[in-house]
Amino acid sequence: MAWLWGLGLVLVAGACASWAWVQPRRSPVRGVVAPDAVVRNLYRDRVAELDAEVAAGRLDADVRGQVEDELGLALLDDYREFEAAPASAAGSAAGPAWRGALALFVLVVGSAAGLYALVGMPTAASIEGASAVLRLDPEKDRAALLDWRERLDAHLGWHADDAPSWYLLGNIDLALGDYDPATESFARAATITGPDPVIDVYWLQARYLAQGGTFDQPTRDIGDRILARNPSHPLVLELYAIDAYRAGNYRESVNFLNRALSNNLAPDRVESLLAGLEAARSKMEPLLPRVDIAVSTSSAPPAGATLFVIARPPGGGMPFAVVRRPASELPLDIVLDDTVSMNPALPLSAAPAFEVVARISLSGTPAPHPGDWEWRSEVFAPETMTAPAALAAELAPPATADLR
Numbered sequence: 001m002a003w004l005w006g007l008g009l010v011l012v013a014g015a016c017a018s019w020a021w022v023q024p025r026r027s028p029v030r031g032v033v034a035p036d037a038v039v040r041n042l043y044r045d046r047v048a049e050l051d052a053e054v055a056a057g058r059l060d061a062d063v064r065g066q067v068e069d070e071l072g073l074a075l076l077d078d079y080r081e082f083e084a085a086p087a088s089a090a091g092s093a094a095g096p097a098w099r100g101a102l103a104l105f106v107l108v109v110g111s112a113a114g115l116y117a118l119v120g121m122p123t124a125a126s127i128e129g130a131s132a133v134l135r136l137d138p139e140k141d142r143a144a145l146l147d148w149r150e151r152l153d154a155h156l157g158w159h160a161d162d163a164p165s166w167y168l169l170g171n172i173d174l175a176l177g178d179y180d181p182a183t184e185s186f187a188r189a190a191t192i193t194g195p196d197p198v199i200d201v202y203w204l205q206a207r208y209l210a211q212g213g214t215f216d217q218p219t220r221d222i223g224d225r226i227l228a229r230n231p232s233h234p235l236v237l238e239l240y241a242i243d244a245y246r247a248g249n250y251r252e253s254v255n256f257l258n259r260a261l262s263n264n265l266a267p268d269r270v271e272s273l274l275a276g277l278e279a280a281r282s283k284m285e286p287l288l289p290r291v292d293i294a295v296s297t298s299s300a301p302p303a304g305a306t307l308f309v310i311a312r313p314p315g316g317g318m319p320f321a322v323v324r325r326p327a328s329e330l331p332l333d334i335v336l337d338d339t340v341s342m343n344p345a346l347p348l349s350a351a352p353a354f355e356v357v358a359r360i361s362l363s364g365t366p367a368p369h370p371g372d373w374e375w376r377s378e379v380f381a382p383e384t385m386t387a388p389a390a391l392a393a394e395l396a397p398p399a400t401a402d403l404r
Contacts, residue, residue: 130168138175145172163192167199174202179210200226201235208239215243234260238273245280253280254339262324270329287337289348289380290388291356296331298396301360301373308366309334309393311354314379319366320348327360348382355379358393373397 133148152169156162170185186203190196200222207219215223223236241256257277261270293309301307305327312319321340325332336356341347348354359366360373368374375393 130165133168133172133175136175138177142176145176148172149176160188161192163189166192167202170202170206174206174209179206182206183210195225197226197229201233204236204239213242213246215239232259232262234263234265234269234273238276241276241280245276245283248283250280250283251339254284258323258340262326264326264328281335284339286388287339287349288388289351289354289382289385290335290337291377291380291391292388293334293336293356293358293391293393294331295334295358295375295393295395297327297360297373298394301327301330301395302362303328304364305373306361306364307332308357308359308361309336310357310359310366311336311348311351312357313351314353314355318342318346320346320351320354322366324366351382353379353381356391356393358395360395371398 130148130152133145136145136148138145149169149172152165152172156165156169159165166185166189170182170189173179173182173185183203183206186199186206190199190203193199204219204222204226207222208215211219223240226233226236237256237260241253241260244250244253244256254277257273257280261273261277265273291311295307295309307325307327307330309323309325310319311321319342321336321338322342323334323336323340325334336348338347338349356377358375359368361369362371363369373395375395377391377393380389
């Protein structure tokens, strides 16, 4: 848009200069056109054009003022030149006329260049530091968020291809509870950048909330794209769990919540997800086989370690069911059944026999490594299990671990 305005000014200037060349040469003695009238008319015409551009929203009011000031000074110089020229000067009035037009041409071309320099990014200064919106509180900082929204709106009116500004504007609307415009802003950002994991997360939230906490297919497509990159993404899994719970798919909800809980989360978030997990399980018919395991440690586990509770073939092999948690959350109560099966085609209930292994992994992977803390159960035969089995697993460092 800025370059079009600059080009328009150049064309207007060219037209003015051409007009001065092609008009019939008129004698000042005949006084067909008074010099001061020419200057006033040109000035009024240019100001009217500037006002029209401001009214149409194509020119900032501050920039318009700068251009008008420059135009007035230049035309005042031309007026003084007209005044100084004697009425009986030899030659026609075409001399001052074409010189004035040429001066106007130079002025407008210069103004166009200067204007382009300004409107090439006319609102850049006004949005400097806009990333601060990501740290503002929608209740305490509402006025600041509204101010930033106004600035970003104005900026994007000039630069609709600025993806970071669309992203920030979407975050503002999301924080303020304006979910439809937030959805549009994130969509615009994604269109410019292509698939982006950060934009996708906020776009998913905006669409989900705009639809009243439900998923349509395009929204789920965004969520699936996020999970394809990060299968344990806690926010997406939590939203999927809520959606499954509302639809009565409690087993699916339990699966999503267990996966979400595998992340290192804030204590209040863990508490909320565990409450959801308990609520979903309470809605389910009891599944067998099922093993309830109370996992604890004899001493504090290593920082950054991961707990794996696994149901596997006796002696090892591909697990039937796995639950993963940060070891820092111990002690924990874990449930193993078909809801946490590794492969839906090979659930725990299809196992001819299995054992339970609780392992604190220093490497963060379920495969055993030197230095891991491990506890192992007896072997269970699913066909003989008529009720959930209850186990207590206390893990200790390798030197003192009681492996069973």
